[in-house]
Amino acid sequence: MVGHAFMGAAHSHAWRTAGRFFDLPRRLELTAVCGRSEPAVRAAAERYGWESYETDWRKLVERPDIDVVDICTPGDTHAPIALAALAAGKHVLCEKPLANSVAEAEEMTAAAERARADGVRSMVAFNxxxxxxxxxxxxxxxxxxxxxxxxxxxxxxxxxxxxxxxxxxxxxxxxxxxxxxxxxxxxxxxxxxxxxxxxxxxxxxxxxxxxxxxxxxxxxxxxxxxxxxxxxxxxxxxxxxxxxxxxxxxxxxxxxxxxxxxxxxxxxxxxxxxxxxxxxxxxxxxxxxxxxxxxxxxxxxxxxxxxxxxxxxxxxxxxxxxxxxxxxxxxxxxxxxxxxxxxxxxxxxxxxxxxxxxxxxxxxxxxxxxxxxxxxxxxxx
Amino acid sequence: MVGHAFMGAAHSHAWRTAGRFFDLPRRLELTAVCGRSEPAVRAAAERYGWESYETDWRKLVERPDIDVVDICTPGDTHAPIALAALAAGKHVLCEKPLANSVAEAEEMTAAAERARADGVRSMVAFNxxxxxxxxxxxxxxxxxxxxxxxxxxxxxxxxxxxxxxxxxxxxxxxxxxxxxxxxxxxxxxxxxxxxxxxxxxxxxxxxxxxxxxxxxxxxxxxxxxxxxxxxxxxxxxxxxxxxxxxxxxxxxxxxxxxxxxxxxxxxxxxxxxxxxxxxxxxxxxxxxxxxxxxxxxxxxxxxxxxxxxxxxxxxxxxxxxxxxxxxxxxxxxxxxxxxxxxxxxxxxxxxxxxxxxxxxxxxxxxxxxxxxxxxxxxxxx
Amino acid sequence: MVGHAFMGAAHSHAWRTAGRFFDLPRRLELTAVCGRSEPAVRAAAERYGWESYETDWRKLVERPDIDVVDICTPGDTHAPIALAALAAGKHVLCEKPLANSVAEAEEMTAAAERARADGVRSMVAFNxxxxxxxxxxxxxxxxxxxxxxxxxxxxxxxxxxxxxxxxxxxxxxxxxxxxxxxxxxxxxxxxxxxxxxxxxxxxxxxxxxxxxxxxxxxxxxxxxxxxxxxxxxxxxxxxxxxxxxxxxxxxxxxxxxxxxxxxxxxxxxxxxxxxxxxxxxxxxxxxxxxxxxxxxxxxxxxxxxxxxxxxxxxxxxxxxxxxxxxxxxxxxxxxxxxxxxxxxxxxxxxxxxxxxxxxxxxxxxxxxxxxxxxxxxxxxx
Amino acid sequence: MVGHAFMGAAHSHAWRTAGRFFDLPRRLELTAVCGRSEPAVRAAAERYGWESYETDWRKLVERPDIDVVDICTPGDTHAPIALAALAAGKHVLCEKPLANSVAEAEEMTAAAERARADGVRSMVAFNxxxxxxxxxxxxxxxxxxxxxxxxxxxxxxxxxxxxxxxxxxxxxxxxxxxxxxxxxxxxxxxxxxxxxxxxxxxxxxxxxxxxxxxxxxxxxxxxxxxxxxxxxxxxxxxxxxxxxxxxxxxxxxxxxxxxxxxxxxxxxxxxxxxxxxxxxxxxxxxxxxxxxxxxxxxxxxxxxxxxxxxxxxxxxxxxxxxxxxxxxxxxxxxxxxxxxxxxxxxxxxxxxxxxxxxxxxxxxxxxxxxxxxxxxxxxxx
The missing domain is CATH 3.30.360.10 (Dihydrodipicolinate Reductase; domain 2)
Incomplete structure (x- = not known):
């Protein structure tokens, strides 16, 4: 998960809780959370139950122990993170609105459709x-x-x-x-x-x-x-x-x-x-x-x-x-x-x-x- | 009162009732109601408590025993009735919308402002x-x-x-x-x-x-x-x-x-x-x-x-x-x-x-x- | 109608209005209203549209030009008025509760049932x-x-x-x-x-x-x-x-x-x-x-x-x-x-x-x- | 926690979640859940996130690795479980109503007050x-x-x-x-x-x-x-x-x-x-x-x-x-x-x-x- 403010708290709760109430086909692991400030992200990892943390989302999206990237940042960073994650073969859940411009959203959509051919899934979080x-x-x-x-x-x-x-x-x-x-x-x-x-x-x-x-x-x-x-x-x-x-x-x-x-x-x-x-x-x-x-x-x-x-x-x-x-x-x-x-x-x-x-x-x-x-x-x- | 359908029933009730609950400065008399169909307007006069009736609004607006003309007809007749009533020196209460066109409404407004100089009042019924x-x-x-x-x-x-x-x-x-x-x-x-x-x-x-x-x-x-x-x-x-x-x-x-x-x-x-x-x-x-x-x-x-x-x-x-x-x-x-x-x-x-x-x-x-x-x-x- | 306070105002309105909206089998006449204070009842008659007034309900219930007596007084006078009115052959509409005691209510009910044999009707006003x-x-x-x-x-x-x-x-x-x-x-x-x-x-x-x-x-x-x-x-x-x-x-x-x-x-x-x-x-x-x-x-x-x-x-x-x-x-x-x-x-x-x-x-x-x-x-x- | 039905699911969620949103003075550990049916309680432990399970509450209340006993069973078992837990020096949270009779509730209250002298706390769950x-x-x-x-x-x-x-x-x-x-x-x-x-x-x-x-x-x-x-x-x-x-x-x-x-x-x-x-x-x-x-x-x-x-x-x-x-x-x-x-x-x-x-x-x-x-x-x- 990238970002750990309001949306990050809500998403963390969801990742922790979904398997406690629903029969999920996969067991969920909260592997890593990412934020720019090291003390803040460390505290967030502890508070929200993430096993590790990163301070650079580029590192996060490359980690081999991660299958899904959940993007909870402001809109201006949705596109670069999502594009990198999809390129790395990660499934992506991205907060709404998808991007800050139509051009970004088009690029993301094209990338998502390409990745889909390889079985990589993406979704936008209109909760x-x-x-x-x-x-x-x-x-x-x-x-x-x-x-x-x-x-x-x-x-x-x-x-x-x-x-x-x-x-x-x-x-x-x-x-x-x-x-x-x-x-x-x-x-x-x-x-x-x-x-x-x-x-x-x-x-x-x-x-x-x-x-x-x-x-x-x-x-x-x-x-x-x-x-x-x-x-x-x-x-x-x-x-x-x-x-x-x-x-x-x-x-x-x-x-x-x-x-x-x-x-x-x-x-x-x-x-x-x-x-x-x-x-x-x-x-x-x-x-x-x-x-x-x-x-x-x-x-x-x-x-x-x-x-x-x-x-x-x-x-x-x-x-x-x-x-x-x-x-x-x-x-x-x-x-x-x-x-x-x-x-x-x-x-x-x-x-x-x-x-x-x-x-x-x-x-x-x-x-x-x-x-x-x-x-x-x-x-x- | 001209017209005796839905709005006519409501207005009649109001003319009959206002003085029973409020201290009015004038005693109200329901002098005459007007409608095109004689049997219908006769029945309406009886039902709603009007003392007499007319089948031509031109006659009504000229009657000397009438001080106020209340217009409850469809919008296409508001202008001619109101203009005639104001010209005859009657105070006018007119249902909304004031007219069917801006031109009519302008003419009515001009007439109302002229009549006002002679102490004749007018009002539109946005109830x-x-x-x-x-x-x-x-x-x-x-x-x-x-x-x-x-x-x-x-x-x-x-x-x-x-x-x-x-x-x-x-x-x-x-x-x-x-x-x-x-x-x-x-x-x-x-x-x-x-x-x-x-x-x-x-x-x-x-x-x-x-x-x-x-x-x-x-x-x-x-x-x-x-x-x-x-x-x-x-x-x-x-x-x-x-x-x-x-x-x-x-x-x-x-x-x-x-x-x-x-x-x-x-x-x-x-x-x-x-x-x-x-x-x-x-x-x-x-x-x-x-x-x-x-x-x-x-x-x-x-x-x-x-x-x-x-x-x-x-x-x-x-x-x-x-x-x-x-x-x-x-x-x-x-x-x-x-x-x-x-x-x-x-x-x-x-x-x-x-x-x-x-x-x-x-x-x-x-x-x-x-x-x-x-x-x-x-x-x- | 006996009494002309809160309930009297409401009942008067009803007597005046029912025939204006409903098809009634009888034409209603608001013959007389009754109250103990002459100036007050005179004003009430004028305000509410009653043709005449009385200051003694005993007189009212005896008047030959009255068919219905409507009782709008406090509960302690319901019984005597209703009994007298029924005895005089008037239909009675009486405010609720029917009386101030079961004994009074029983007497009124017995009187109502006797009167009913002569075609005299009675009703209590649970509106x-x-x-x-x-x-x-x-x-x-x-x-x-x-x-x-x-x-x-x-x-x-x-x-x-x-x-x-x-x-x-x-x-x-x-x-x-x-x-x-x-x-x-x-x-x-x-x-x-x-x-x-x-x-x-x-x-x-x-x-x-x-x-x-x-x-x-x-x-x-x-x-x-x-x-x-x-x-x-x-x-x-x-x-x-x-x-x-x-x-x-x-x-x-x-x-x-x-x-x-x-x-x-x-x-x-x-x-x-x-x-x-x-x-x-x-x-x-x-x-x-x-x-x-x-x-x-x-x-x-x-x-x-x-x-x-x-x-x-x-x-x-x-x-x-x-x-x-x-x-x-x-x-x-x-x-x-x-x-x-x-x-x-x-x-x-x-x-x-x-x-x-x-x-x-x-x-x-x-x-x-x-x-x-x-x-x-x-x-x- | 004893019992793992409707109340057990709700309590488990609470134990898992409280520390994720509130600053708690203690880190919570979901040590063990108890139920009579071994397959059912095993599944509940897995589903709700308890580290271990017991099929006999008498064992549970004696376990040295447990500080708090949370009672989520039907009312007829509240008294024995609570009494045993308090006797074992465990803090007790007990579902409502406290018991099925005044006598039981009195006994539990007396036990709670005795235990309190030793710093053992108890509470009834009127949520x-x-x-x-x-x-x-x-x-x-x-x-x-x-x-x-x-x-x-x-x-x-x-x-x-x-x-x-x-x-x-x-x-x-x-x-x-x-x-x-x-x-x-x-x-x-x-x-x-x-x-x-x-x-x-x-x-x-x-x-x-x-x-x-x-x-x-x-x-x-x-x-x-x-x-x-x-x-x-x-x-x-x-x-x-x-x-x-x-x-x-x-x-x-x-x-x-x-x-x-x-x-x-x-x-x-x-x-x-x-x-x-x-x-x-x-x-x-x-x-x-x-x-x-x-x-x-x-x-x-x-x-x-x-x-x-x-x-x-x-x-x-x-x-x-x-x-x-x-x-x-x-x-x-x-x-x-x-x-x-x-x-x-x-x-x-x-x-x-x-x-x-x-x-x-x-x-x-x-x-x-x-x-x-x-x-x-x-x-x-």
């Missing part, structure tokens, strides 16, 4: 696909329970930037993060919308906004993103991204990704309306799926609150009795289960790098549209 | 301003409780057109209704957004869609919109309208108006995010306002569900003890109270025709943008 | 039966949609007495009100539980509590309950009533009625669990019914939020399109419609005085049980 | 105290944020016994489980009520019911509780328990524990009403706490939905950014953290066996009251 409620939603749509999909409304609402003194962390710098709320949050919504509907976004008309353009730089010494220093720098990414979309299957959608939705902490919401029903989800009620079935008689129809904790629900046979909730990190545990199972079976884990590229192209089209006063920009397929 | 929860939201924003407004997310979700056999009622014909979900539902959202934030929409980037392009014509004999005949006709308005917006005060917004949101019956929703707090509303929970106050200590902050039924809340001193809910038609009763009070006081009732024109210009810009692939179109001020 | 959501719940249970009823959980939560300086209004004096939260709120829950389940409460085990035993007397001059004077008096009724119950059909239930549920304004809640499903209701979400159907497949089962605003729902064909909510006073309008329809049809309006007596006996058993340390007391049938 | 939302509720009450506590309403609603063919698992047999819904679910509610309010239950008036008295015996071969055999046996515990309570601090409460609340899967709900505010919780919305603050101005007061995911909330500094939810098993991880920290600090972990005994006495009083027709039975202190 919301592994929320049981969204996995169930996908099943219901595939079964035709809501008919033809016509509308998507997706918003991903956070509010940690409302405080103008929140420091200029790496996520607010274009050269590290690629974009702001758009790539960090909107990428999840885009992937989820395409995953759920089975339709691809064909064009987008967008508006980006940065409300607070200057912020304190993080304090030098600590390097902690949460501590403000006395100097200030420019915010070079969007605080909020709004866009409308047309899908290739005839649906339309409206999207919002923002870090300025005061009072909302992690409201990754998506609703899908179809000719025969509707579905709704909010990550702040992670274990619930709303489902409206037009087949019900009119007098008793209504959105159902499905508590997605039955043993027949996706992933739930591994966990607790009905009504006992799962949390955020379970999505990573499920991701490890699916990735490892696919690798062992010689199957293609999903979402593929090609799917990650697809999201990247939507992100790029959003930025192009915003730069062109919102005119709809087609997304190349 | 959602009279929902106590939204009136409270307006107060809180004016008091600065959510700080600088940055984002609006507004959706108005209905689903009565999901059934492809629902007949081609007048609301689905451009020549009668002007537009579809956009003017019928979106107009409410636009007015509410501008009313709440105190900012005007400066530009919009839009997408319109008609999912079901052909529908059965209503059965000839009955004229009832709910009964399908055997012939079919073209739907000439939008089923759904999506747009992003920039406000003149720096806020941005995302809007959706649709009659295809399966499972949602009348979800007129609006959320406003500011630098110091947030507000949320859903007409399907009509008596509630969500309020997040950043001034709360972090450990106990959260969206409050304000049950807007306290005697100190707008309009509530006239009604029931706390916790006893109001319904949809109360908004019309409140509207009558405010209109009559303003007329009696020689004050300007709000929203004025000029505000209605402002909404009309946004609607027109939405249509222009949609025709121009979504590029942001400025709204003339 | 929650006319909430569309609860009427729908009754239909669903009758249709067997939740199977055999096994459990009821009912609470009626208000909080207006949490303030220890709230004055000693008539509702806090045993001689006027009979009991406190028990009779005022609990009576609704008891009636609703028996109405919904079709089972009668057979025994109860109870606990009553008065948290604030002394309160300021209301200011003399105004007589308004909301204004505190400087003297204090004893609270002689319960602030909260808790009890468990056994029903004659095998169900069990738990009940709470309280005016000390801080933050709850009018949360009249009831849930019913059956062998095939469950139902839930909260008057603070008046237009919604929760419904869980065990017949659904396990993977998509969940409580549905039925928005009870479809034209096929009870009472709803008279009102607005789906999704447009009704309020508290609609229950009284529905009550008038049902009462008048039954009287005109020569049918027995429900709930009858006998049903009101049944509730009274449960209230008495609750008080007996509380006095006997909670031992279950059978309710005579 | 709901470690739900962050309930820990926060406790803090708020302790700080006086809701003033004097007056009312508690607690229900624990499950529905897995609605199916009459669900087999007669050990939880339905008095000799194994002690009682039914009462001890399994009600014990949590009782502990939570006493924990939150800081008041003790002083008396209870109760009603117990068994709706389905005969069920299929579990299939012999598999021993799985979910598989029904062809023979039937008597259910010897309650399906539902209802009771009212008086607390020693003047509060009153109403409690329901049931496995027949159709549609509710694990709705452990508790509300507390005080003189200055109110709190509400539902385990099906595990990460939320409702809070009503009477200190708010009347116009904007309302129940807040606190999303208990801020780093300042109890236990949350170890987990994810705001808005990212925790699940059911986190309560066990928190329990291990608190238990281990107390043991290392030489402090008394809470809840103590004495607190578990206190709950046991309430359970016994509930059963006594139910046997005495609901008369209030005092709980010995």
């Amino acid at each position: 919301y696909r592994r929320v049981p409620a969204l996995a169930l939603a996908r099943e219901l749509i595939r079964q035709g329970r809501i008919g033809t999909v016509r509308q998507v409304r997706a918003s991903y609402l956070q509010d940690w930037l409302v405080d103008p003194e929140f420091p200029l962390a790496w996520r607010l710098r274009k050269e590290r993060a690629g974009s702001g709320a758009l790539g960090d949050l909107g990428a999840h919504s885009i992937d989820a919308a395409q995953f759920l509907t089975g339709q691809r976004i064909a064009s987008v008309g967008a508006l980006l906004e940065t409300f607070v353009t200057e912020r304190p730089l993080p304090a030098e010494a600590s390097g902690l993103s949460g501590t403000a220093g006395s100097e200030r720098g420019q915010v070079t990414v969007d605080d909020a991204a709004l866009f409308t979309a047309r899908f290739d299957g005839g649906a339309i959608g409206v999207f919002e990704a923002t870090r300025f939705a005061t009072g909302h902490k992690n409201a990754m919401r998506i609703e899908v309306s179809g000719s025969a029903g509707g579905l709704s989800f909010d990550a702040e009620s992670l274990n619930e799926l709303g489902f409206y079935d037009r087949a019900e008689d009119a007098g008793t129809a209504g959105f159902r609150r499905i508590l997605v904790t039955e043993s027949t629900h996706p992933y739930l046979d591994a966990w607790w009795p009905p009504g006992h909730l799962l949390g955020y990190e379970h999505t990573f545990t499920h991701q490890v289960r699916d990735f490892v199972t696919a690798v062992a079976d010689g199957a293609d884990p999903r979402p593929s790098f090609a799917e990650g590229l697809r999201v990247q192209r939507v992100l790029a089209a959003v930025e192009s549209s915003a730069a062109a006063l919102g005119v709809h920009i087609p997304v190349p397929s | 959602y301003r009279r929902v106590p929860a939204l009136a409270l939201a307006r107060e809180l924003i004016r008091q600065g409780r959510i700080g600088t407004v940055r984002q609006v997310r507004a959706s108005y979700l209905q689903d009565w057109l999901v059934d492809p056999e629902f007949p081609l009622a007048w609301r689905l014909r451009k020549e009668r209704a002007g537009s579809g979900a956009l003017g019928d539902l979106g107009a409410h959202s636009i007015d509410a957004a501008q009313f709440l934030t105190g900012q005007r929409i400066a530009s919009v980037g839009a997408l319109l869609e008609t999912f079901v392009t052909e529908r059965p014509l209503p059965a000839e004999a009955s004229g009832l919109s709910g009964t399908a005949g055997s012939e079919r006709g073209q739907v000439t308005v939008d089923d759904a309208a999506l747009f992003t917006a920039r406000f003149d005060g720096g806020a941005i917004g995302v809007f959706e108006a649709t009659r295809f949101a399966t499972g949602h019956k009348n979800a007129m929703r609006i959320e406003v995010s500011g630098s110091a707090g947030g507000l949320s509303f859903d007409a399907e929970s009509l008596n509630e306002l969500g309020f997040y106050d950043r001034a709360e200590d972090a450990g106990t902050a959260g969206f409050r569900r304000i049950l807007v039924t306290e005697s100190t809340h707008p309009y509530l001193d006239a009604w029931w003890p706390p916790g006893h809910l109001l319904g949809y038609e109360h908004t019309f009763t409140h509207q009558v109270r405010d209109f009559v009070t303003a007329v009696a006081d020689g004050a300007d009732p709000r929203p004025s025709f000029a505000e209605g024109l402002r909404v009309q210009r946004v609607l027109a810009a939405v249509e222009s943008s949609a025709a121009a692939l979504g590029v942001h179109i400025p709204v003339p001020s | 929650y039966r006319r909430v569309p959501a609860l009427a729908l719940a009754r239909e669903l249970i009758r249709q067997g949609r939740i199977g055999t009823v096994r459990q009821v959980r009912a609470s009626y939560l208000q909080d207006w007495l949490v303030d220890p300086e709230f004055p000693l209004a008539w509702r806090l004096r045993k001689e006027r009100a009979g009991s406190g939260a028990l009779g005022d709120l609990g009576a609704h829950s008891i009636d609703a539980a028996q109405f919904l389940t079709g089972q009668r409460i057979a025994s109860v085990g109870a606990l009553l509590e008065t948290f604030v035993t002394e309160r300021p007397l209301p200011a003399e001059a105004s007589g308004l309950s909301g204004t505190a004077g400087s003297e204090r008096g004893q609270v002689t009724v319960d602030d909260a009533a808790l009890f468990t119950a056994r029903f004659d059909g095998g169900a069990i239930g738990v009940f709470e009625a309280t005016r000390f549920a801080t933050g709850h304004k009018n949360a009249m809640r009831i849930e019913v669990s059956g062998s095939a499903g469950g139902l839930s209701f909260d008057a603070e979400s008046l237009n919604e019914l929760g419904f869980y159907d065990r017949a659904e497949d396990a993977g998509t089962a969940g409580f549905r939020r039925i928005l009870v605003t479809e034209s096929t729902h009870p009472y709803l064909d008279a009102w607005w399109p789906p999704g447009h909510l009704l309020g508290y006073e609609h229950t009284f309008t529905h009550q008038v419609r049902d009462f008048v329809t039954a009287v005109a049809d020569g049918a027995d309006p429900r709930p009858s005085f006998a049903e009101g007596l049944r509730v009274q006996r449960v209230l008495a058993a609750v008080e007996s049980s509380a006095a006997a340390l909670g031992v279950h007391i059978p309710v005579p049938s | 709901y105290r470690r739900v962050p939302a309930l820990a926060l509720a406790r803090e708020l009450i302790r700080q006086g944020r809701i003033g004097t506590v007056r009312q508690v309403r607690a229900s624990y609603l499950q529905d897995w016994l609605v199916d009459p063919e669900f087999p007669l698992a050990w939880r339905l047999r008095k000799e194994r489980a002690g009682s039914g819904a009462l001890g399994d679910l009600g014990a949590h509610s009782i502990d939570a009520a006493q924990f939150l309010t800081g008041q003790r239950i002083a008396s209870v008036g109760a009603l117990l019911e068994t709706f389905v008295t005969e069920r299929p015996l579990p299939a012999e071969a598999s021993g799985l509780s979910g598989t029904a055999g062809s023979e039937r046996g008597q259910v010897t515990v309650d399906d539902a328990a209802l009771f009212t309570a008086r607390f020693d601090g003047g509060a009153i409460g109403v409690f329901e524990a049931t496995r027949f609340a159709t549609g509710h899967k694990n709705a452990m709900r508790i509300e507390v009403s005080g003189s200055a505010g109110g709190l509400s919780f539902d385990a099906e919305s595990l990460n939320e706490l409702g809070f009503y603050d009477r200190a708010e101005d009347a116009g904007t007061a309302g129940f807040r939905r606190i999303l208990v995911t801020e780093s300042t909330h109890p236990y949350l500094d170890a987990w994810w950014p705001p808005g990212h939810l925790l699940g059911y098993e986190h309560t066990f991880t928190h329990q291990v953290r608190d238990f281990v920290t107390a043991v290392a600090d030489g402090a008394d972990p809470r809840p103590s066996f004495a607190e578990g005994l206190r709950v046991q006495r309430v359970l016994a009083a509930v059963e006594s009251s139910a046997a005495a027709l609901g008369v209030h039975i005092p709980v010995p202190s």
